[in-house]
Amino acid sequence: MTTTLPALQVESLEAGYEPGLSIVRGASLTVQTGEIVAVLGPNGAGKSSFVKAVAGLVPITGGRNLLFGRDITKTPAHRMVFEGLAFVPQTENVFVNLSVGENLELAAALMKADRRERLDPIYAMFPDLARQQKFLAGQLSGGQRQMLAVARALIARPQLLILDEPSAGLSPKLVEQVFAKLREVRDSGITVLLVEQNVKAALALADRAAILVEGRERIVGTSAELLDDERIAALYLGRHTGKQAAKETT
Ligand SMILES: Nc1ncnc2c1ncn2[C@@H]1O[C@H](COP(=O)(O)OP(=O)(O)OP(=O)(O)O)[C@@H](O)[C@H]1O
Secondary structure, eight states, rough: OOOOSSSEEEEEEOOOSSTTTTTTEEEEEOOOOOOEEEEEEEETHHHHHHHHEEEESOOOEEEEEEEEEEOOTTGGGGGHHHTTTTEEOOOOOTTTTOOOOOOHHHHHHHHHOOOHHHHHHHHHHHHHHTTTTBBBBGGGGGGHHHHHHHHHHHHHHOSSEEETTTTTTTOOHHHHHHHHHHHHHHHHHHHEEEESOOOHHHHHHEEEEEEEETTTTEEEEEEHHHHHHHHHHHSOOOOOOHHHHHHHOO
């Protein structure tokens, strides 16, 4: 019998920027292989810090992170791609003064990989970027720039793709396009973990989601369960259930 290891197991993670001040406070989360999982929660809950700590970008003071069973807790950020984890930051995720093609070629060069062998499948998956190869990344629209950031990350052929708020600053139509691409990424066999402010769109995309509050997961469930949860409805979806309304009037 073969068992599939979870793509990511975060166990009681503690992390922060300054000694003695944890921002991530004992958070745990398991992401199964082939899932899209969203990390949601109020502003300042530590969502970005959580995924950055997993990606090696925020100092970890406790707990551990396993990627397909391998301990990556102490792996430095620049080594993560070689472990199979690619991270797309919220901002400064492309080189604006380089062309689209140069952005992708640089990512291939960093992997010491054959340029054409890495780039061809990416251009096939992102035909708009293939057409815009010569454009400066800084001239792309917000949606196309986000696509380029995702494409750059995929050059590394990760097993797990982590994105920090890929919908930030995008119109609903562009959010839909970027999220459709993330579905394609998942369907190509890559597990996806993303931080989102856009709860409605995130729950429509993700298989499961975790609500992080004060650096710890408060509620974890399937997107359908969370959409049904009256606390989520009231807090994030602007929907008041009967029970919630009754509570508020008493
Ligand atoms: N580079 C940093 N140095 C010091 N503190 C930071 C840094 N980045 C974030 N913080 C602090 O960590 C806390 C959590 O921030 P974080 O960005 O992780 O939360 P978030 O849930 O992603 O918030 P938002 O939804 O507003 O983006 C905040 O109090 C923030 O001020």
